[in-house]
Amino acid sequence: MTKYTGQRYFPFLVLGLLVVILPVFFKSNFGLSMLTIIGIYSLICTGLVLLFGFGGQVSLGHAAFFGLGAYSSAILTTRYALDPWLALVAGALVSAGMAAVLSIPASKLHGLSVALVTLGFNVIVFILTRELWQFTGGPSGIVDIPPLRIGQWAFRGEIPYYYVTWVLVWLGLVFGFNLADSRVGLTLKAQKSSQIAAEALGVDTLKLRGQIMVLSGVYASLAGSVYAHYLGAINPAAFGVPMSIEFILMVVLGGSGTIWGGVVGAVMIYLITEVLRKTVPWFFPEISGEVEMLFLGVILVLILLFVPEGLVGRLIRPGRKAGERGSFA
Amino acid sequence: MLLDTSILTQVFLSGMTTGAIYALIAVGYVVIHNSTGVINLAQGEFAVLGALIMATLLTKSSMGLLASSVLAVLLVALIAMVVERVVIDPARDTGPVTKILLTIGVSIILRGMALLYWGTDPQGGKSFVRGALQLGGLELDFQSLWIIGSTALALAVFSYFLDRTKTGKAVRACFMNPFAARIMGINPRYMSLISFGLGGALGAFGGVIISPMVMVKYDTGLFLGLKGFVAAVFGGVSSVHGAVIGGVILGLTESFAAVLLPSGYRDAITFLVLIIVLTVSPGGIIGSTEVKRV
Numbered sequence: 001m002t003k004y005t006g007q008r009y010f011p012f013l014v015l016g017l018l019v020v021i022l023p024v025f026f027k028s029n030f031g032l033s034m035l036t037i038i039g040i041y042s043l044i045c046t047g048l049v050l051l052f053g054f055g056g057q058v059s060l061g062h063a064a065f066f067g068l069g070a071y072s073s074a075i076l077t078t079r080y081a082l083d084p085w086l087a088l089v090a091g092a093l094v095s096a097g098m099a100a101v102l103s104i105p106a107s108k109l110h111g112l113s114v115a116l117v118t119l120g121f122n123v124i125v126f127i128l129t130r131e132l133w134q135f136t137g138g139p140s141g142i143v144d145i146p147p148l149r150i151g152q153w154a155f156r157g158e159i160p161y162y163y164v165t166w167v168l169v170w171l172g173l174v175f176g177f178n179l180a181d182s183r184v185g186l187t188l189k190a191q192k193s194s195q196i197a198a199e200a201l202g203v204d205t206l207k208l209r210g211q212i213m214v215l216s217g218v219y220a221s222l223a224g225s226v227y228a229h230y231l232g233a234i235n236p237a238a239f240g241v242p243m244s245i246e247f248i249l250m251v252v253l254g255g256s257g258t259i260w261g262g263v264v265g266a267v268m269i270y271l272i273t274e275v276l277r278k279t280v281p282w283f284f285p286e287i288s289g290e291v292e293m294l295f296l297g298v299i300l301v302l303i304l305l306f307v308p309e310g311l312v313g314r315l316i317r318p319g320r321k322a323g324e325r326g327s328f329a
Numbered sequence: 330m331l332l333d334t335s336i337l338t339q340v341f342l343s344g345m346t347t348g349a350i351y352a353l354i355a356v357g358y359v360v361i362h363n364s365t366g367v368i369n370l371a372q373g374e375f376a377v378l379g380a381l382i383m384a385t386l387l388t389k390s391s392m393g394l395l396a397s398s399v400l401a402v403l404l405v406a407l408i409a410m411v412v413e414r415v416v417i418d419p420a421r422d423t424g425p426v427t428k429i430l431l432t433i434g435v436s437i438i439l440r441g442m443a444l445l446y447w448g449t450d451p452q453g454g455k456s457f458v459r460g461a462l463q464l465g466g467l468e469l470d471f472q473s474l475w476i477i478g479s480t481a482l483a484l485a486v487f488s489y490f491l492d493r494t495k496t497g498k499a500v501r502a503c504f505m506n507p508f509a510a511r512i513m514g515i516n517p518r519y520m521s522l523i524s525f526g527l528g529g530a531l532g533a534f535g536g537v538i539i540s541p542m543v544m545v546k547y548d549t550g551l552f553l554g555l556k557g558f559v560a561a562v563f564g565g566v567s568s569v570h571g572a573v574i575g576g577v578i579l580g581l582t583e584s585f586a587a588v589l590l591p592s593g594y595r596d597a598i599t600f601l602v603l604i605i606v607l608t609v610s611p612g613g614i615i616g617s618t619e620v621k622r623v
Binding site: 058060102104112113115116117119120121123124127128130131241242245248252284286290291293294295296297298300301304305308 | 368416419420423425426427429430431433434435436437438440441442444445448551555558559562591593594596597600601603604607608
C-alpha cells in the first residue's frame with residue numbers, strides 16, 4: 001500500500017487498453033470467439049483466486065456455479081421470456097444462495113472438506129441438469145437462448161460479447177484487487193495464516209469465509225450467464241467435474257497468490273489445450289478421445305511440484321519456496 | 330405388492346455386490362490416508378487399471394483367469410508405488426490441499442494413459458463363476474456371492490496384516506504419531522510407499538472382481554473413485570472397519586434408491602449423502618488434521 005494510486009493501478013490500465021485495442025488485431029470471428037471464451041474462463045478463475053488465495057479454501061466444483069448461471073439465464077429467458085439482464089442477476093442470486101448454503105458446512109470445516117463438499121455439489125448439479133429434462137432439456141440441453149440486448153439492440157456477432165465479457169473480467173479484477181487491500185482483505189489474509197489468531201482478534205472467520213465463497217460463486221455465475229447468451233445453446237457437458245478440475249489447473253498454473261493468476265492461467269491453459277487438440281491427432285491418429293488431458297495432468301503435477309506459487313507468483317517474487325504464502329498449501 | 334421377496338433379495342444382493350467394491354476402494358483410501366495423510370483421488374483409477382490389465386492379459390496372453398488376475402493386482406500395486414515415489418514423496422512437506430491436487434493430476438495422467446492404450450471401448454472380463462444358487466424359491470446369483478465372498482476374504486487378510494504383522498503395525502504407528510514412530514526406528518517414507526502399494530492392490534482387486542459385471546473403460550475410475558471416497562467418509566476416513574461398513578451402506582442405499590427413483594438420480598443421492606455426512610459429522614479427516622494444526 002506504499003505505492004501511490006497511479007502506479008498500483010497501472011496493470012489494470014494496461015489490461016483495459018489491451019481489451020480495447022485487441023479486436024483491431026483479432027479481426028476474424030475465430031480470434032474474437034477465442035478471446036471471449038478465454039475471458040469467460042478468466043472471470044471464473046479470478047473468482048477462484050479470491051477463494052484460494054485470499055480465502056484459503058479450494059473449490060473442486062466451480063463448474064457447478066458456472067452451470068447454475070448458464071442454466072438460470074437459459075431457462076428464465078427461453079421459458080419465461082425474462083429480460084436477459086434480469087435473468088443474469090437472477091442467476092447470480094441463485095448461485096449466491098447456493099454458495100451461502102454450501103458455505104454453512106464448508107466454512108466450519110478444514111480446507112480439504114470444502115474441496116470435497118464443493119466436489120459433491122458439482123456432481124449433484126451436473127446430474128440435475130441431465131435428469132430434470134422438463135426444465136433443462138436433459139443431455140441435449142437448451143437451444144435458442146436469446147441474445148443479450150440493450151433496448152431494441154440485440155447483441156449479434158462476436159464484438160459485443162467480447163466487450164461484455166472483458167468488461168466483467170476487468171471489473172472483477174479491480175474489485176478483487178481492492179478487496180485484497182481493504183480491511184476485509186487483510187482480515188481474510190489474517191484468517192488464512194492463522195484462524196485461531198484471527199478469531200482471537202475478533203474476526204468472524206466463518207462469516208468471512210462464507211462471504212468470499214458467495215463472491216466467488218457469483219463471479220462464476222456471471223460468466224455462465226454470458227456464456228449461455230453468447231453461445232445460444234448449452235448442455236450439461238460443459239459443467240461437470242472435469243471442467244472444475246480444468247479451472248483448478250488454470251489457477252494453479254497462473255498462481256493463486258496474486259489477482260492476475262486466474263487470467264494468466266486461463267489464457268495459457270486455453271492456448272495449450274488448443275495446440276494439443278490440433279497436434280495430438282498427428283501423433284495418435286487412431287485415438288478418438290481427449291488425449292490432451294494426459295498432458296494437462298502432467299502440467300498440473302509439474303507445476304505443483306516445481307512452481308507451487310504459479311507462473312505469475314514466480315515472476316513477481318522469484319525464488320519463493322514451496323509452502324510459503326502465495327501457494328495455497 | 331410391487332416389492333416381493335425375490336425382488337427384494339435381488340436388490341439386496343446387488344447392493345451388497347456394489348457395496349463390496351466400494352468397500353475395497355474405501356479401504357484403499359483409508360490405508361493411504363492413515364499412513365500418509367493423503368486423500369488419494371486416483372484410487373478409482375487403480376481399480377480401472379486392474380480391470381483393464383486383467384482383460385488384456387486374458388486375451389493377449391495364454392495366462393489363465395487366476396494368473397492374470399494376480400498379475401494385474403501386482404502390476405497395479407507396482408504402478409501405485411511408482412506414483413508414490415515420483416509424485417507424492419517429493420511433495421511430502423506440502424499441505425493437504427497441494428497433495429489432493431497432486432493426486433487429481435495423477436488420476437488425470439493415469440486416465441489419459443489408459444485412453445492411449447485401450448482407447449474408448451469398454452473391456453469386459455471373464456466370469457469367475459456362473460449360474461445361480463436356488464435357495465427356498467430364491468435365486469442367488471453365484472457371481473454376486475463370489476464377489477461378496479472374495480471381498481470379505483481379501484479384507485480379512487488385509488485386517489490380519491494391519492493388526493497382527495510387524496509391518497502392518499508400523500503402518501498404523503505412522504498415522505497415530507509420525508514423530509514417535511520415527512523415534513522407534515520406523516521410516517515414514519518407506520511406510521508411505523508400502524501403503525500406496527497396498528492401496529493400489531486393494532483397488533485393483535476391486536476392479537478385477539467387478540470386471541465381469543461392469544464394462545470398465547478408461548474413464549470409469551472417476552465415479553468409482555469418488556464413490557469409494559464417499560464410503561470412506563461415511564466410515565470416518567480413518568477406520569478400516571468403518572470404511573467397509575460405509576461401503577456396504579452406500580451400496581445398499583444406491584440399490585434401494587434405484588428402485589424408488591429414476592436410476593439417473595442414483596449418484597446424486599450418493600453425493601448428497603457425502604455433503605450431509607461432512608456437515609453433520611465431520612469426524613475422520615477433520616478431527617485428526619484440526620488437532621494436528623493446533
